[in-house]
Amino acid sequence: PDLTLDKDQGLLFGQASLQSIATEYGSPTWVINADILKARYNKLDQAFKAEQLDVSIHYAMKANGHIAILDLLAKEGAGADIVSGGELLRALKAGISPAKICFSGVGKTEDELRLAIETQIAQINVESREELHLLSKIAQSIGKNAAICLRINPDVDAKTHHKITTGLAENKFGIAYKQAIAVYKEAYELPNITPLGFDVHIGSQISSTDPYRQAFIKMVALIKEARNQGLEVSTLDCGGGFGISYHDEKEARPDAIATLMKEVLGPLNLKLGIEPGRWLIGPSGVLISKVVMHKSNGPDAAPFIIIDAAMNDLVRPAMYDSWHGILPISPEIYQRPCQSLNIDGPVCESSDIFARDRLLPNLLPGDYIAILDAGAYGSVMSSTYNARPLAAQIMVSGNQSAVIQPRQSIEDLWKDEIIPSWYPKNS
Ligand code: LLP
Structure with missing residues (x-):
């Protein structure tokens, strides 16, 4: 009931248009309603x-x-x-x-x-x-x-x-x-x-x-x-x-x-x-992600849809084999025929999986999706594995939105790292 599909605005989370949030704040992005x-x-x-x-x-x-x-x-x-x-x-x-x-x-x-x-x-x-x-x-x-x-x-x-x-x-x-x-x-x-x-x-x-x-x-x-x-x-x-x-x-x-x-x-x-x-x-949060790659492994296998969110953002599927609902955000995607898809993150681990053989409209690079019920044990369990900065966090209420945590910058990742003074200097 908290997620509805509007034929013009696409997927709404409460009253918030996830398409507008994705466009405004980029991805991956946590949204708390x-x-x-x-x-x-x-x-x-x-x-x-x-x-x-x-x-x-x-x-x-x-x-x-x-x-x-x-x-x-x-x-x-x-x-x-x-x-x-x-x-x-x-x-x-x-x-x-x-x-x-x-x-x-x-x-x-x-x-x-x-x-x-x-x-x-x-x-x-x-x-x-x-x-x-x-x-x-x-x-x-x-x-x-x-x-x-x-x-x-x-x-x-x-x-x-x-x-x-x-x-x-x-x-x-x-x-x-x-x-x-x-x-x-x-x-x-x-x-x-x-x-x-x-x-x-x-x-x-x-x-x-x-x-x-x-x-x-x-x-x-x-x-x-x-x-x-x-x-x-x-x-x-x-x-x-x-x-x-x-x-x-x-x-x-x-x-x-x-x-x-x-x-x-x-x-x-x-x-x-x-x-x-x-x-x-849990149900008060979703994770928005964008499709990076549609990778076909031949006509008999479900394609791998690689998205820009990964196990470093939401570790639950990798850690507990947990199932999260996944829905496309923009209304056009729902016009496409459904097929069986594998949805994976880009991290170099085979456990970086969001879904196996999930029946969804075909997803193409640039499409946004929402990973559902991600408010609990999501952002708090994130890491920066693979030098991936922490995702932005947005809070919405009615049709208002606000950044509650800006996306981490790449430089932030190493700003506290120190090379020991006794380490041989490059000559
Ligand atoms: N009280 C104690 C003492 C706990 O250890 C926990 C959760 C809670 C309350 C809250 O449980 P909840 O109402 O959220 O189920 N990371 C895992 C869940 C770990 C739960 C740890 N303890 C997951 O993502 O499923």
């Missing part, structure tokens, strides 16, 4: 309000931490889920209040933990007993308290890609379910630690509510056990992972998640939190 992002945030927020659930939304900014995106979400009322000191400073810079920030991650450094305590963020999600002790030591040394949730590994299969599942016992994340109560007790005994409760995040791009149900049921048992033992539990952070529809998967439905949370967690009277990233920002 602020209206879509805002609408998605409000849809999620409303789903919980409709169930009269007290749920704080902590945007998992790793999905796309651009300041303009954080600024927009902060104004809508979102907090942030961060995973590094860099993300903490970025969130603060964007005006997100420390009272709305929670900090996840298995390898937080002493410096990062100190910064988190000093800035008095709402919640540190502690992922191990070792981290808990370290945190207590640092908190004592600066004379402040650290509010914590224990991230528990519930050993539940999220039924997603193996590289983005996090809640199985074999994954590095969280404290083993069986040790949870013992570690929570320790949290009570350690100085300068304020235990709030628990956190559970089982993975990403999860389409069904079943794995959430399994994880929440396990958390309910844990919370009841802790309370039976006289330990207070006020908070449950339910993590993120809500899936979107890249291809034929079903998009996770906020109302279904809210209903599930109400049913399973409602009776426990908890402060609830979620950490969605992809669901909010």
Whole structure:
């Protein structure tokens, strides 16, 4: 519904004409639609309000931490889920209040933990007993308290890609379910630690509510056990992972998640939190690219359409074999007959692939295409491999557009590189 084909203007993303953006800003170019992002945030927020659930939304900014995106979400009322000191400073810079920030991650450094305590963020999600002790030591040394949730590994299969599942016992994340109560007790005994409760995040791009149900049921048992033992539990952070529809998967439905949370967690009277990233920002972004070459490998094979975006821009297909929708931008292209196409980037790696045997109108050099659902884990995972500068980023709202990050210049790529002074000079 957010992409429509207008017979004169071609492909519209919300109200924005991608043809005009491509013409004005060139390619490859990321486009974030602020209206879509805002609408998605409000849809999620409303789903919980409709169930009269007290749920704080902590945007998992790793999905796309651009300041303009954080600024927009902060104004809508979102907090942030961060995973590094860099993300903490970025969130603060964007005006997100420390009272709305929670900090996840298995390898937080002493410096990062100190910064988190000093800035008095709402919640540190502690992922191990070792981290808990370290945190207590640092908190004592600066004379402040650290509010914590224990991230528990519930050993539940999220039924997603193996590289983005996090809640199985074999994954590095969280404290083993069986040790949870013992570690929570320790949290009570350690100085300068304020235990709030628990956190559970089982993975990403999860389409069904079943794995959430399994994880929440396990958390309910844990919370009841802790309370039976006289330990207070006020908070449950339910993590993120809500899936979107890249291809034929079903998009996770906020109302279904809210209903599930109400049913399973409602009776426990908890402060609830979620950490969605992809669901909010994924469908709010596309990547515009231009066809560079139409390479025929004979009449029996699908031609290779080489485009000017590559795995250094959007690494997801190369990294997770992920499927992204691809649509031509200009209206004339849709008049051409459809055929099976291979769409590839120009980088010297066979994994630099965007699509195999995709049925599309024939694409010719100079044509623009949009790679869909590229707002999450897109620009943030870019690199400059093959000396390819980072793509421009544009934000649109209604029929307005603005550069939110200029295209990197080639010179930028080496401006910080230094030849050691002791290196033999050319004579
Ligand atoms: N909370 C924690 C602790 C996480 O580790 C993650 C994602 C999230 C929340 C947000 O998950 P989301 O709602 O976005 O699914 N680069 C991969 C995804 C990696 C996800 C890492 N953790 C991809 O492109 O599919």
